[in-house]
Amino acid sequence: MNKKVIAVDIGASSGKMAFGEFDGSQLLVREYRDFANRPVDIGTALYWDVFSLHNAIVDGMAYFKEKYGEADAVAVDTWGASYGLLDKKGRLMEPVYHYRDERTRTTIQDMNSVMNTYELFRLTGCQCNRTYTLPQLYSYRAENSAVLYNASSMLLLPDLLGYFLTGVKTTEMTIAGTSCLMENRQENWSIEVARRFGIPEKLYTEIVEPRTFKGNLRQEIQIQTGMKNTRLVATVGHDSAAAVAAIPDFGENKLYISIGTNVSMGVERSECLLSREGYLKGFKNTGGIDRKKIIYRDFSACWHLNEFIRTRKEQGITYSFVDLINMALEVKNPVPWFDVEVLSFNEAGGDFCRKMNQYFAQTGQRELTEDGEFVRSIYESIVLKIRHYAEALKELGIIYGRINIINGAVRNSLLMQMISNALGKEVYAGMEYATLTGNLLTQLYAMGEVKTVKEMRSLSAECFSMKQYGPEEQEYWTETAEKYERIIK
Template sequence: MTAEQRMSMDSSTVLAFDLGAGSGRALVGQLAAGPDGADVLRVKEIRRFANEAVRIGDHLHWDMLRLFQEVKAGIRQAFREGYRPATLGIDTWGVDFGLLDAGGELLGNPYHYRDPQTEGLIGEVIALVGKEELFRQGGLQFMPFNTVYQLYAMRKAGSPKLDAAETLLLTPDLLLYWLTGVKICEFTMATTTQLYHPEEQRWNVELMRRLGIPERIFLPPVPPGTRAGRLRPSVCEELDVPALEAVAVGTHDTESAVAAVPAQEEAFAYIVCGTWSLLGTELKRPLLTAETMELEFSNEGGVGGTYQLLKNIMGLWILQECKREWDEREGAAAYPELVEAARRAEPFRSLIDPDDTRFYAPADMIATIRDYCGQTGQPVPQTRGEIVRCVLESLALRYRQALEQAERLTGQRFSGLHMVGGGIQNELLCQFAADASGRPVWAGPVEASAIGNMLVQLIAAGKCRDLREGRRLVARSFPVKTYEPSNKADWNAAYARYLKLRGSRA
């Protein structure tokens, strides 16, 4: 990079890539003076692209090469629109990875976390290690997509890729490597693998050896904000851009989103709302108690030396699949129309347990919802409005249960609930969350993962002092809508029905 190009880059401008399970976005963030003279963060989306799984034979894969092309196109677009970002960061979903050989080449197409290869393996690993020990050493919910089960599945299948692998790179680290040529493992993503020991702050090599997973492929984790190298000369030449620097942000999109929660209180509860709903609270240390395990909470590494005690809830995936099926069978259905139909539908007619495993990856989501309601002695929802209302009310009641469980685990009482992420555009869900929990919900910002990504870049550049200051910046830069609870008696009655349906207690 020439001296002239370096001078033209603006350290107050950053480029964030936020890749979710269904789509990706490239966004530019710029610090600017607000009405009172204090800095605010201006964000503009410059590119959006689909992220679709690819089925090959019996396996489901990510189209990583196309995603890399989209990231490069986003970099080119930023400069074509006249921006001069000094840094870029990438955050993605957790757990998935690519394997590189000794020459740095990708060994096969990375598997999608909904690939069926891990079916039944949680029980096998627990039988080998012990449930309590596995939780104490990994700190995560026992979810079939966790990296440990994917690698164990490959070992059981005799995959030659494991023997040939030199390095494992989790999804955002793989994209950064292709951009810069630098191999790193960022901390927040490392903690999604169930192979990182949260208490001892190291890879769990003993577990790797026990499961036949090669320990040599894991790099030492680096903290969020680590500088991860400049764009390769070949990338700069291809895109006709200067060698801007990559920053390993909180590369797990959940942790980037939590970094952007505009909470001013020390103890707060949040929901990162999208394909998945992640409900939790921020702690200084992981909470690895037996009760945490029994209530199925995870401990994931966060930005700024924090840990997130959180619950993975199935989220809007259920509604997204219903919409996809309606689109294919009956013609396109816009989300606002579906939500309005739900608003008009009869309240509390039918409920589901969103975390029932039958909703994880069914062949027919609408039929699965109807079967569940019929098998549990409830009215079977028929119309779109009835189905959508069933999903949204059930999610809100699940939020209440998880919120109360988080309070029990931490000894905290949360005055309300922060909701961030794309799911907050569903205003009916936000209102239901307030109604079900009996507390206000503060919704915003929508692009939380990208904004948290930007905050870490700005902290790395010295433009923002720390995470606390970053959250103040978010609070004065983006609107937050408050939803007040209502219909307390009706929601309490529905909650009692819901708990009986789950066969559990609050």
């Protein structure tokens, strides 16, 4: 009998669900279903609307049940670090804060009085910034809030949404790795970090590995969805790690580049990277499936294109992503570049084109007036930052062969070709829904339909194709990279 599985993947701006069916040899995704993820700004705080997300999941499950029948399993992955605090009766104590909420703006500086960033990196493997769970929890202390101490437990977002479905309170291992609250091997909670920062240890729940069955759906959920025998699986809860789990024939000595709103790029290894050189180059560690370690760097990517589109829309001009590609293709003259990690470019609002020109002026580059040139500059700046960190991995002695590019941006053939050009290597691009696929495959792993991660990735290779791009314009990109590195120093 075919196995039926439902994957839920929630990103910062939208969520997706997929209904997959496995016949013993092929995984067929029968349908994808989208839903919105709209943060709630009440003026004094910025929250995630987790109740809307919960309802979207339940509605999606009911829709799939009506169309395809009952699923054997369902699993949820999300972005990292967001959490909910529960009281002793299991009730959510407050709305779930958005990681960009203003309460953490100065928290990292406050934390430095307790522990410097390098010591924290050595203890946790994380390059902690204000979006991680630890500074969000530490901000309660700065506000003298009793919420933290009155809470009975904490669940990170995939586990919180799973708790709403089942009533089970456990924490999946890879999503816990996004908290900056784990030991550096990304396998157990850090008691030392909790004690040093005054975080109550009672908040920690049991850690479970990906492919663990969490439990059955609550009776109310069974009634709402029509699914009586569906079980919740702890998939690879961290969306980036879920995508890596799905890459065809992936493993050590291979590079992944996942591109959407942000870029996550790195390698999979058996051990974490904890050297000072790795720390200084900004690399982080997070857990992967089967206790593998992912050494990675992340930074904003299509966020900048979204901000350009927003800016022009506010000025009465509407562009699609296809328009942007065509505009960039028409640009023949060299464009200036900017550092996509500069704070001003990562703060929402304002005139994005003006921000770009201000940076160009400050770095001695020419300012732009044509929209096509702005777009071309954004593309090249993203690509050059990818090259920057690809070279940084080599400088750390981490050698890789095959380069895999995954997730939504693989639809953009111009961007894929530019990345191949800049890296001077062949790249393989595909799996625009890699995160959802990793979620589905992990459920099959939990059910014993595939026996190993290697089998998971072999199945992925059989079911999903990757397009090859070869490097072109090598002289231009070599010269461009040299100029770019001088500019961003």
